[in-house]
Amino acid sequence: MKLPEFQKYLQQENINLVFLTHPDPNITYFTQMKPSHAFLIIKQKEAEFLVTKLDVKPTIKNIVTNYFTPDWEKKLADPKIKTIGINKEFISVQYQEKLQKIYPQAKFIDISNQLKLLRSQKTSEEIAKISKACKITSDAFNELINAFSSKFQTEQDVAFFLERHMKNKGCEIAFPTIAATSKNGAIPHHVTSNQKLRKGFMVLDFGACYKHYNADMTRMVYLGKSTKEDKEIYNLLLDSQRAAINEVKDQQSFMHLDKIARTTLGKYSKYFIHSLGHGIGVEVHEDPKFKNHKINKNHTFTIEPGIYIKNKFGMRIEDSLVFNGKTKILTTAPKELLSLNI
Missing domain, CATH: 3.40.350.10 (Creatinase/prolidase N-terminal domain)
Structure with missing residues (x-):
């Protein structure tokens, strides 16, 4: 490069x-x-x-x-x-x-x-590769939603479907796919297993690697029928992510975005237990680090607020973005809370 x-x-x-x-x-x-x-x-x-x-x-x-x-x-x-x-x-x-x-x-x-x-600070060629990885990642989620049925019995069934789609598009897997059902979602780095799918939130954190450049995206689905409270908490998390993304601008501190996201979460901020995001490129986690960096042109990074309540549920919404003078969200899969029957 x-x-x-x-x-x-x-x-x-x-x-x-x-x-x-x-x-x-x-x-x-x-x-x-x-x-x-x-x-x-x-x-x-x-x-x-x-x-x-x-x-x-x-x-x-x-x-x-x-x-x-x-x-x-x-x-x-x-x-x-x-x-x-x-x-x-x-x-x-x-x-x-x-x-x-x-x-x-x-x-x-x-x-x-x-x-x-x-x-x-990425070149235009690097940004194009990350964008391609993000498109394939987003498409995999859309394919999962369209194909979802009772044949999906376990977390591994879901993860294998996503990974197979990305591999069929000529990609490697950026990292082991996280499919976390019900209370497993309260563990941010849950290891996908043959756990039977259960009613409630399911965290899907995955990404394609296209020509050595990675995508990282997390989406939530609800297995069964969500309650009014479930939807309210989810929409609060989505508002938190949107508020942080709206603050992205040249020379803005990443920690300012972190503060905005936590403030928006209100009483749920105590359940947000990790950084708001990370740089992404040849490595899934690379500079810029949110703790001590400011946004510069051609930075690629994630924004991923989460709420994790032990033994109950977890949720995270994550997008990969590029800032090239303007903010562009590269992972485009829908973020409204989708309910799926099991």
């Missing part, structure tokens, strides 16, 4: 090379590949991608691709290398020690924050 921009940063900071190791998501970011095992070595004016012979040797613009050889470490040795950038969040102690043996003269610095900053 932004390889020339990153290399300009290396020149400005006098960093001779950056060494990225599997499974660092920045390898996928720069190469648009997800190999089983690989290293990416980025210098100020060139880059080399090392892969095993078990993987296809790709052709990548501005990056030379080679297979690992028995003497790959010796080939890397260069006494002129004085400063090496590493991503401390992903490099193992083993590989850092190996690099220190190859480059005993070099200073090692952590460039993880610069990588996060680079990836947080």
